[in-house]
């Protein structure tokens with residue numbers, strides 16, 4: 001061995017060859033390193049440049065795609081600043097909702113969600129995601145990103161009242177998870193229709209009167225069931241669609257009227273349904289005379305009393321009593337069917 005090495009070093013041609021190959025390796029290594037560096041530099045520069053562009057990060061992308069919560073139904077919703085500070089950076093992970101308030105529009109869905117958020121085992125997204133109706137193409141990952149972080153054992157929730165009347169929503173929610181718990185806040189369909197109309201009127205003061213929108217033909221008294229304010233209240237019909245995908249035991253019906261007269265009682269039923277300890281009780285509520293509604297003594301993440309905003313609990317316009325009666329007659333058979341289906345008498349037809 002010693003001899004062969006000595007022989008190698010001693011031969012001048014071989015010495016040169018060895019030197020050349022060492023130089024070649026050094027040169028190749030430098031070229032390789034430079035190529036790697038050169039390919040990363042522009043992208044790093046570009047990335048940091050992109051990061052400065054508005055809307056470049058994930059959160060902004062979501063915001064860009066995010067359904068506008070102030071569109072249509074939820075023009076009033078604002079995340080209380082206290083809540084943002086207290087929970088936006090919490091630990092845990094984002095999960096798809098295990099329970100959803102699917103309806104109904106103007107039923108009292110915001111009140112229910114705000115009350116439920118007081119529970120330490122519930123975390124909910126404030127704005128309406130409208131995933132299963134308007135934003136389904138964005139994909140489940142987009143939807144999950146909207147959710148707040150939860151710890152083990154906490155339930156993730158959202159509310160989008162239009163799901164209840166969206167034909168595709170039951171199949172889509174079932175495809176996400178067949179175990180999703182569904183909650184529907186229902187309210188007398190006649191009052192609901194007037195509430196719905198009142199909301200539209202507040203945004204578009206020039207719309208025709210409630211009375212004229214109600215009828216296809218006022219003289220024959222034919223109701224215009226294509227008007228969404230009327231359509232939404234045919235609860236039995238919409239429920240049929242949900243029952244194709246979910247068993248009745250997985251859907252809880254909350255009375256919008258009882259949610260106002262006895263919020264703790266209705267919240268007790270909801271907590272049982274969600275398998276949670278009854279933590280929200282009558283101690284959490286007080287009746288605010290000025291607002292004319294129950295309010296929270298302390299909102300989630302805050303020590304201050306909290307009533308819903310001014311777009312909840314609007315004064316309704318006076319509607320011709322004859323039209324109201326005609327609508328009562330129209331809804332009666334659907335209501336009866338609905339009571340039968342749900343096994344609960346909501347008392348809208350006294």
Ligand SMILES: Nc1ncnc2c1ncn2[C@@H]1O[C@H](COP(=O)(O)OS(=O)(=O)O)[C@@H](OP(=O)(O)O)[C@H]1O
Nearest residue numbers: 073105106107108109110111195293294312313314
């Ligand atoms: N505690 C409390 N405070 C204020 N308002 C309350 C409350 N509980 C139920 N309600 C009723 O909720 C109605 C609005 O329903 P939604 O929140 O489902 O409306 S929306 O579909 O999200 O726009 C709203 O309807 P209007 O009275 O017609 O404005 C209220 O009657």
